Amino acid sequence: MTANxxxxxxxxxxxxxxxxDDLARTASAAEHDPRELARYIDRLLHDPRFxxxxxxxxxxxxxxxxTTGYVLQESxxxxxxxxxxxxxxxxxxxxxxxxxxxAATTTVRVCPDAHRPRYLSRPGTDWQCGSAKLxxxxxxxxxxxxxxxxxxxxxxxxxxxxxxLRQENAKTIxxxxxxxxxxxTLFTSNATFRDYTAELVYTNWRALDGEAVAYPDxxxxxxxxxxxxxxxxxxxxxxxxxxxxxxLLSADATRALMRQLYELLWCKAxxxxxxxxxxxxSLGVTDLRGGSGWQRLAAMPVCTSCHARLDHGAQFFSGFxxxxxxxxxxxxxxxxxxxxxxxxDIDDPRGAAERTPLGFARAVTAQDELAACMVExxxxxxxxxxPALDDERALRDAFxxxxxxxxxxxxxxxRAAARWRRAPRPPVARPWPSPVTTPDPxxxxxxxxxxxxxxxxxCTECHADGPNAFPQRPALARPLVERMLRxxxxxxxxxxxxxxxxxxxxxxxxxxxxxxxxxxxxxxxxYEMFDATTRWRSPLPAAARLAAVHAHAGLPAAAWPAQDLAxxxxxxxxxxxxxxxxxxxxxxxxxxxxxxxDCARLGEADxxxxxxxxxxxxxxxxxxxx
Numbered sequence: 001m002t003a004n005x006x007x008x009x010x011x012x013x014x015x016x017x018x019x020x021d022d023l024a025r026t027a028s029a030a031e032h033d034p035r036e037l038a039r040y041i042d043r044l045l046h047d048p049r050f051x052x053x054x055x056x057x058x059x060x061x062x063x064x065x066x067t068t069g070y071v072l073q074e075s076x077x078x079x080x081x082x083x084x085x086x087x088x089x090x091x092x093x094x095x096x097x098x099x100x101x102x103a104a105t106t107t108v109r110v111c112p113d114a115h116r117p118r119y120l121s122r123p124g125t126d127w128q129c130g131s132a133k134l135x136x137x138x139x140x141x142x143x144x145x146x147x148x149x150x151x152x153x154x155x156x157x158x159x160x161x162x163x164x165l166r167q168e169n170a171k172t173i174x175x176x177x178x179x180x181x182x183x184x185t186l187f188t189s190n191a192t193f194r195d196y197t198a199e200l201v202y203t204n205w206r207a208l209d210g211e212a213v214a215y216p217d218x219x220x221x222x223x224x225x226x227x228x229x230x231x232x233x234x235x236x237x238x239x240x241x242x243x244x245x246x247x248l249l250s251a252d253a254t255r256a257l258m259r260q261l262y263e264l265l266w267c268k269a270x271x272x273x274x275x276x277x278x279x280x281x282s283l284g285v286t287d288l289r290g291g292s293g294w295q296r297l298a299a300m301p302v303c304t305s306c307h308a309r310l311d312h313g314a315q316f317f318s319g320f321x322x323x324x325x326x327x328x329x330x331x332x333x334x335x336x337x338x339x340x341x342x343x344x345d346i347d348d349p350r351g352a353a354e355r356t357p358l359g360f361a362r363a364v365t366a367q368d369e370l371a372a373c374m375v376e377x378x379x380x381x382x383x384x385x386x387p388a389l390d391d392e393r394a395l396r397d398a399f400x401x402x403x404x405x406x407x408x409x410x411x412x413x414x415r416a417a418a419r420w421r422r423a424p425r426p427p428v429a430r431p432w433p434s435p436v437t438t439p440d441p442x443x444x445x446x447x448x449x450x451x452x453x454x455x456x457x458x459c460t461e462c463h464a465d466g467p468n469a470f471p472q473r474p475a476l477a478r479p480l481v482e483r484m485l486r487x488x489x490x491x492x493x494x495x496x497x498x499x500x501x502x503x504x505x506x507x508x509x510x511x512x513x514x515x516x517x518x519x520x521x522x523x524x525x526x527y528e529m530f531d532a533t534t535r536w537r538s539p540l541p542a543a544a545r546l547a548a549v550h551a552h553a554g555l556p557a558a559a560w561p562a563q564d565l566a567x568x569x570x571x572x573x574x575x576x577x578x579x580x581x582x583x584x585x586x587x588x589x590x591x592x593x594x595x596x597x598d599c600a601r602l603g604e605a606d607x608x609x610x611x612x613x614x615x616x617x618x619x620x621x622x623x624x625x626x
Contacts, residue, residue, distance in 0.1 A: 003027050005420055006040065008619050009413055011544040012382055013044035015053055017551035041413045045406050051174035055405060057543065058377045059173060059264060065162050065249050068327035069130045069150040070142075072114065086114035086136065086143065086151075101147040101204055102157065104215035114151070116143025120208060128208075130327035132252065147215070149204035150327060164197035165245045167225075172241055175227055182403035183374055184365040187240040187265065188358065191229045194244075196221035201245050202230055205328040209233055233331035236356025237319065243357050248329070253322035254314040262309060265364050267373035299346045308342035315339045316353070316360035343367070371399050374408060381541055382412040385491070386502065391415050444475035451511045458500045458508075459493075478516070485512040489530040545587075545620060546594055553598035553614035563597060591615060 003023035010018050018026075030036040044050065072084040077092035090111035097107045098115060120129055122141065127133040129142035130150035144151035152158035171193040176186050196218050207213045211233065230238045241247055242261060251257035262268045294314075298307040319334035320326060334356065341350040341363050350367060353359035364370070375395040379387040387395060391412070398411040447455070455463075455470065463470045470476065476484075487493035489509045494500050500508070509530055517523040540548065543564070550560050592615065599610035 004616070004619050005417060006030075007548070007616075008420070008540065009041060009417060010044055011540050011548050011619070012413065012416075013041070013054060013409070014047045014049040015544050015547045016049060016557075017548060037417060038414060041410055041417075044413075045410055048178075050406075050409075051178040052170075053543075054381075055177045055409075056170035056173040057541070058381050058405075059169075065165060065246060066132065066252060066323040067135075068132070068249060068323055069152060069158070070136050070144060071152050071155055071158055072110070072144070072148075074154070077109075081109070083109045083111065084114060084148075084153075085111040087140070098148055100153070101149050101200055101207070101215060102153055104147070108148075110144070110148065114143050115148070116141075117146040119143060120145060126321065126325050128326045128328070128330070132324045146207050147204070149207045161197055161201065164195055165201065165249070168192055168194040168198050168244050169241045169246050171225060172244070177405050180404055180406060183405050184370070184403060185240065187242055187361045187365055189240045190232070190238045190358075191227055192241065192244060193225055193227045195223070195225035198225070198245070199228070205245075206231060206233060208328045209331055233329065234319070234334050234356065236354060236358035237329065237331070237334070239357040239361035242361055243320075243329075248320050249323055249327075251322050252324040254317050254320070255310050257317060257320070257322065258310040258313045262313070262364075265373060266367070266369035267376050268309070268369070298342075304345040304347075308346040308348075309344075312340055312342055313360060313364075316355050317357055318355070319357075343369070371396060374399055374405065378405065378408045378412050382409065382416050384540075387412075391419075443478070445478050445481040445515050446475045447515060448511060451508070451515065454504065454508050454511070458504070462494070481512060481516055485509065485516065485526075485530055488512065540620065545591060548616055548619050549591060549594045549614050550598060552616045552619075553595060553602065553610060555598045555602060559601065563594070563601070591620065 003020070003026075006023050006026055007017050010016065026036065026040055030040065070086055072086060073089075075083045075085055075089035075092075077083055077095075081092075083089065083092050083095045088111075090113070092109070094112060095109035096112055096115050098110050099106065100108050119142065121127060122129070122134060122139075125133075129139060129145065134142050152161060172189075173186060175193040176183070176189075196216065199216050199221060203213050203215055232238055237243065242264075247260070248257065251260060259269075294307070294311040297303050298311045300307070315335055316339060319329050319331060321330075321333065337355055338352040339355045339359075340352045341360075342348055343350050351363060353363035375392060376386070379385070379392070379395060383391065386392075394411055394415060395408060398408050402408070452474065459470065470480075484493075488500070488505060491505070510527075513523060513526045513530060517526045546564060547560070550557075550563065555563065592611075595611050595614035598614055599607055602610060604610045
């Protein structure tokens with residue numbers, strides 16, 4: 001067993017590379033006792049960095065927090081005391097005394113038009129103060145509400161609150177995995193792991209919904225937060241990370257929220273339906289969100305493949321209509337009774353549940369799609385793509401036994417290690433047999449029947465019409481076919497990898513090569529470039545690849561965050577940026593750029609030696625044994 005393999009496993013599980021002497025000792029122990037590899041993986045998966053950093057990165061829970069609420073400004077009275085205002089300063093003598101939510105045992109002074117504790121929404125509309133519809137510029141009638149609950153003390157306070165809300169999802173994921181709870185708990189638990197600031201935001205929501213609340217005592221909340229239940233305005237209001245402020249405040253409407261939730265729970269992304277305006281007008285309604293409009297849309301052919309799932313699901317979250325209209329959960333908007341759920345379309349009913357977020361969560365997590373999605377998330381992290389069939393069966397069995405993300409990852413790492421140890425570089429594959437095509441007299445590339453059939457099967461969802469449509473003829477322009485080859489070979493298209501399984505993707509690559517390159521030397525070179533390289537993968541997600549470069553360059557661990565900030569333009573790696581998968585030219589350039597930055601920071605005279613050391617190819621690249 002090599003130290004490179006052990007290092008790769010550590011990077012996948014912890015995003016950190018062990019010291020070389022530790023790797024050497026473990027490798028030696030594993031050579032004498034095969035059980036040592038399993039023990040090593042268990043140690044990695046019980047490292048706090050797995051639950052704090054790695055496991056949360058497997059879940060794209062929500063997008064960026066939308067801007068809601070208002071930021072106060074300060075003026076001073078003659079004695080130098082602060083008077084808060086929103087739009088214009090007021091005379092100090094008319095300022096009102098208020099106990100602010102961020103310091104509930106103290107008082108501040110605020111201008112009357114910035115307070116307005118009983119004016120919560122604009123009459124005659126469903127627009128709440130603090131929502132996008134009633135932002136500060138559009139809401140001369142709105143104030144901060146009771147206890148200034150929809151305002152921030154200043155811009156820095158708003159950013160601190162948003163940072164706290166962003167941590168709640170990640171820390172809840174880590175806590176559940178660290179305690180080996182079933183993964184369904186992540187979506188159905190009333191409790192979350194949060195800090196004092198996040199608890200204040202939940203209390204604000206209740207105050208804005210009309211409840212006479214008692215604000216929590218900071219002394220009851222550890223600085224790093226704790227696992228705690230959430231108070232509910234209606235039974236079933238809360239459902240794990242599905243109803244945290246980070247999740248709810250990242251969607252402008254309920255339908256948008258459902259897109260995020262089904263992608264999180266079932267790995268189901270919306271599909272483009274290419275529906276024209278005439279089809280929408282034929283519904284005979286002007287409102288596709290309210291009344292009977294959404295129900296007709298959910299049952300409409302073509303539209304039903306998404307809207308049956310999304311729009312019926314939205315009824316479970318009616319208490320939060322999205323940041324366009326609201327900035328908090330409103331219990332009076334929450335519907336009651338039972339609501340049906342659907343899978344693929346209106347002809348795929350999945351039962352019914354109580355119209356609450358918890359009712360939705362319990363029903364959706366009971367479906368087979370949840371297990372398939374969790375397997376897919378772990379497989380993409382460990383294998384760099386969809387797993388081979390035998391790996392997928394093993395992972396499905398592991399999930400059925402344990403419902404534990406840690407156990408699922410353990411099985412995936414063990415199987416990945418076994419594959420990496422035994423997999424030689426695969427030979428260059430030959431194209432599938434296809435009838436010889438007659439060259440097009442215009443110089444276009446003639447498509448074989450097999451290739452035309454695969455294009456029809458896998459690509460027409462997005463390329464049937466519109467500006468990116470493929471011409472409906474048996475030959476296509478060479479530049480277009482060349483772009484198709486690159487996109488398919490490096491898994492850039494189709495956008496949903498599940499649309500084109502690995503065996504069909506490889507067959508399509510070979511057929512495109514056969515169509516484009518007719519002389520044997522050119523064809524052999526194309527096979528080496530586009531077919532063989534798809535079988536060499538970077539087995540590490542983006543953040544783990546960077547960690548490998550930093551570790552091998554010799555950059556001190558304290559300097560890694562600053563380098564990552566420069567690399568990503570953000571404080572952490574995006575789960576969507578440079579995923580694990582085929583070693584594309586883009587990934588290779590990215591890694592070389594990161595290595596250059598590390599070596600420049602280290603200031604070593606021998607830059608070439610530093611670069612050789614910083615790019616550990618054996619760790620970053622592995623044969624794919626599909």
